[in-house]
Amino acid sequence: MIAEIGAFAAALALALSLAQGVMGLTASRRDSRAQATAAIAQAAAALCIFGFICLIIVFVRSDFSVAVVAANSHIDKPLAYKIAGAWGNHEGSMLLWCTVSALFGAVLASTRGRQSQGLWSRSVGVQGLVTAGALIYTLFLSPPFARLDPAPMIGSGLNPLLQDPALVIHPPLLYLGYVGLSVPFSLAIAALIEGKADQAWARALRPWTLAAWMFLTAGIAIGSYWAYYELGWGGWWFWDPVENASFMPWLIAAALVHSAIVTERRGSLASWTMLLAIIGFGLAILGTFLVRSGVLTSVHAFAVDPQRGIAMLVLLFIALGVGFGLYAWRAPKLAQASGFAAVSRESMLVWNNFGLAIAAAVVLIGTLYPLIVEAMGGGLISVGPPFFNATVAPLLGVLLLLLPLGPMLTWRVGDMRTALMRLAPAGALALVTLVTALALSGWRAVPAIGLALGVWLIAGGFIYLWTRIERGEGRKLAKLAALPLAVWSMSLAHLGAGVLTIGAIAETAFRSERIVLLTPGESVDFVERRLTLLGVGQTEGPNYTATRAEFRVERGAAVQRLSAERRYFTTSPMPTTEVGILSGIDGDLYVALGEAARDETGAWSVRLYHNPLVYLIFLGALMMAFGGVLSLIALSRRKKVSP
Amino acid sequence: MRRRDQRLMMIAAAGAVLVLAATLTFVGLRDSITYFVAPSELAEKAQSGQRVRLGGLVVDGTLRRDEDGAMRFAVTDGATQVEVRYAGILPDLFREGQGVVAEGTWAPGAAFEADRVLAKHDENYMPREVAEAIKQRGEWKGEDAP
Numbered sequence: 001m002i003a004e005i006g007a008f009a010a011a012l013a014l015a016l017s018l019a020q021g022v023m024g025l026t027a028s029r030r031d032s033r034a035q036a037t038a039a040i041a042q043a044a045a046a047l048c049i050f051g052f053i054c055l056i057i058v059f060v061r062s063d064f065s066v067a068v069v070a071a072n073s074h075i076d077k078p079l080a081y082k083i084a085g086a087w088g089n090h091e092g093s094m095l096l097w098c099t100v101s102a103l104f105g106a107v108l109a110s111t112r113g114r115q116s117q118g119l120w121s122r123s124v125g126v127q128g129l130v131t132a133g134a135l136i137y138t139l140f141l142s143p144p145f146a147r148l149d150p151a152p153m154i155g156s157g158l159n160p161l162l163q164d165p166a167l168v169i170h171p172p173l174l175y176l177g178y179v180g181l182s183v184p185f186s187l188a189i190a191a192l193i194e195g196k197a198d199q200a201w202a203r204a205l206r207p208w209t210l211a212a213w214m215f216l217t218a219g220i221a222i223g224s225y226w227a228y229y230e231l232g233w234g235g236w237w238f239w240d241p242v243e244n245a246s247f248m249p250w251l252i253a254a255a256l257v258h259s260a261i262v263t264e265r266r267g268s269l270a271s272w273t274m275l276l277a278i279i280g281f282g283l284a285i286l287g288t289f290l291v292r293s294g295v296l297t298s299v300h301a302f303a304v305d306p307q308r309g310i311a312m313l314v315l316l317f318i319a320l321g322v323g324f325g326l327y328a329w330r331a332p333k334l335a336q337a338s339g340f341a342a343v344s345r346e347s348m349l350v351w352n353n354f355g356l357a358i359a360a361a362v363v364l365i366g367t368l369y370p371l372i373v374e375a376m377g378g379g380l381i382s383v384g385p386p387f388f389n390a391t392v393a394p395l396l397g398v399l400l401l402l403l404p405l406g407p408m409l410t411w412r413v414g415d416m417r418t419a420l421m422r423l424a425p426a427g428a429l430a431l432v433t434l435v436t437a438l439a440l441s442g443w444r445a446v447p448a449i450g451l452a453l454g455v456w457l458i459a460g461g462f463i464y465l466w467t468r469i470e471r472g473e474g475r476k477l478a479k480l481a482a483l484p485l486a487v488w489s490m491s492l493a494h495l496g497a498g499v500l501t502i503g504a505i506a507e508t509a510f511r512s513e514r515i516v517l518l519t520p521g522e523s524v525d526f527v528e529r530r531l532t533l534l535g536v537g538q539t540e541g542p543n544y545t546a547t548r549a550e551f552r553v554e555r556g557a558a559v560q561r562l563s564a565e566r567r568y569f570t571t572s573p574m575p576t577t578e579v580g581i582l583s584g585i586d587g588d589l590y591v592a593l594g595e596a597a598r599d600e601t602g603a604w605s606v607r608l609y610h611n612p613l614v615y616l617i618f619l620g621a622l623m624m625a626f627g628g629v630l631s632l633i634a635l636s637r638r639k640k641v642s643p
Numbered sequence: 644m645r646r647r648d649q650r651l652m653m654i655a656a657a658g659a660v661l662v663l664a665a666t667l668t669f670v671g672l673r674d675s676i677t678y679f680v681a682p683s684e685l686a687e688k689a690q691s692g693q694r695v696r697l698g699g700l701v702v703d704g705t706l707r708r709d710e711d712g713a714m715r716f717a718v719t720d721g722a723t724q725v726e727v728r729y730a731g732i733l734p735d736l737f738r739e740g741q742g743v744v745a746e747g748t749w750a751p752g753a754a755f756e757a758d759r760v761l762a763k764h765d766e767n768y769m770p771r772e773v774a775e776a777i778k779q780r781g782e783w784k785g786e787d788a789p
Contacts, residue, residue: 342649354657358664365668380679382696387675391667515730594732607732
């Protein structure tokens with residue numbers, strides 16, 4: 001019964017979303033349709049949320065007469081994973097997509113700000129159509145509430161790799177980011193229809209771009225950390241198509257966050273901001289398509305279905321067709337506001353956007369190239385890390401080199417000489433790092449440059465904070481505390497980029513790995529540590545049994561314990577690797593248990609990694625996401641001051 | 644006049660960056676793509692030392708371990724068997740009789756040296772390349788096309 005109620009709520013939400021689209025787009029200046037649109041948007045969101053709660057309930061009650069529950073859940077599963085199972089599969093995750101889209105539509109409808117009525121109601125209308133498109137796809141091509149007859153007695157269980165705390169948080173965060181990009185898209189389409197994009201429009205756009213970027217940052221960081229400890233290969237980023245699918249929208253969202261500032265503060269770049277909003281949402285749909293259609297071979301876990309992929313491509317072409325069509329037709333008519341000099345805050349932000357957009361384009365080419373070659377009969381190929389390391393890394397490097405200059409320049413006309421003079425200490429520090437790293441690493445240029453860039457970013461960030469408190473009277477510490485939140489948020493995000501750079505370079509360039517065969521009692525020396533296999537035994541979890549290896553790790557006088565497991569789930573033929581990680585100030589000792597030797601020696605194969613400073617990668621990404629949070633708080637406070 | 648110079652300068656710089664990015668991309672695509680080959684195409688398509696992705700089914704009963712801990716197994720597309728050596732822990736989903744993609748280099752007379760082995764993290768899934776290779780040999784037994 002609950003499944004039917006859920007399906008009914010979702011169908012009703014579809015009808016309301018369509019109504020929201022029609023009403024919102026046709027609302028004129030005077031009539032009350034705009035108000036009605038807002039009310040419909042809220043009702044649609046409530047119904048979607050209700051439908052999604054119904055799905056969670058059927059998962060919690062393990063109602064195996066519902067197909068997705070039977071295919072993805074199991075009675076033995078811990079409660080948290082039963083709930084998370086609702087979005088740990090294709091159908092449920094698509095319903096989550098719709099729910100988030102409807103929810104954002106409702107929030108958009110209740111935050112008009114200073115936008116004109118036409119812009120506001122049209123953006124709510126477009127968002128309604130986005131929700132409707134997603135609901136049509138979900139209800140007709142991947143119905144989450146479809147029944148099975150006869151119902152199986154027992155579910156086949158969630159893919160064991162997905163039984164992990166990260167499943168609870170990683171997909172919803174990514175979807176909040178992906179769907180978050182639909183709101184800037186709706187706002188851009190509305191502005192193009194209205195033929196007007198003013199500063200009030202940019203003001204409405206900014207929190208959405210920030211929120212989408214922040215969710216994507218956090219979602220990607222958590223996903224990357226999940227892959228790091230779950231896949232058992234010690235890596236955190238593989239330039240896999242599924243990763244690229246989330247990285248492209250992230251790059252565009254990062255560009256959008258910066259260009260929207262220019263549009264709001266100075267009124268310029270409005271049409272570029274719109275173009276980015278359209279591209280960003282297009283890439284978000286493309287990302288969903290790449291992940292769900294299985295056209296590209298990926299190392300990450302997804303069930304795939306080509307037919308759904310085609311439907312998703314249709315949605316992508318509708319969104320991009322409408323977006324680019326309207327853009328080509330209307331954007332030239334938009335008034336372009338004030339100009340700026342070649343050296344100014346604006347120009348630095350233009351460079352930032354240029355670099356990020358090119359990086360996104362290169363990732364796109366690399367990701368889709370295998371499809372293009374295959375379509376042209378060139379055989380099956382894959383484009384792997386060497387390509388992306390040789391193209392995207394230098395581009396982002398140049399971008400990071402320019403980054404500290406941006407905040408040091410003023411709007412309209414900046415003074416490059418003063419900015420460079422102020423940044424000189426950071427430059428000197430970076431040079432010292434460069435030379436030291438070159439000497440210590442045996443003249444390996446790329447890692448040395450990367451580390452120097454990281455130091456340049458961090459030192460540059462602190463110098464910026466110093467310039468903000470150095471001016472004027474008063475105690476420096478008091479002024480530091482009184483700095484606007486916007487300054488803190490930007491500094492934190494930029495410092496995070498530096499921290500992430502250092503972590504990424506250190507982990508990639510200076511990682512050690514080794515495979516050993518160990519019998520219980522045997523020891524091995526690895527990166528200043530002595531590792532002893534104490535024993536291998538069996539343990540039991542709630543719905544799995546595990547082979548667990550216990551290790552003793554001695555480092556100087558310090559002795560620590562560590563265990564690594566292989567888990568065998570009753571519902572699945574494949575074991576999963578549960579690595580043991582010992583984090584220290586210099587990085588992680590990462591131990592994955594392999595298989596027992598086939599001969600009778602009692603030896604186990606063990607893979608050892610030392611990942612230097614790997615935690616800085618995740619710390620840096622979290623700093624960036626937290627910078628986004630602070631910026632959102634700053635924006636919402638500002639609204640209250642001047643309503 | 645100064646303003647126009649500035650604009651020209653910015654456009655020139657942007658053009659230079661664009662050309663650089665395009666060059667990097669094309670050189671990258673020329674040099675660092677990896678071709679997919681089936682075991683029976685390996686000798687003909689892969690030059691000695693070139694990086695390729697080898698896809699096929701792991702032959703039952705061929706998995707064993709070398710003295711140094713590296714794994715050895717044979718991969719087939721129904722026509723030819725190729726010996727693969729991989730110095731690492733095989734992915735959780737690796738099974739004899741199932742599809743696998745091994746990435747690495749090959750030289751005549753030696754085993755295929757893999758430095759990466761992909762077995763999809765879903766028990767029902769066969770890497771698309773493997774399905775293609777088996778279909779090309781006319782050995783496809785799956786219920787429907789991938």
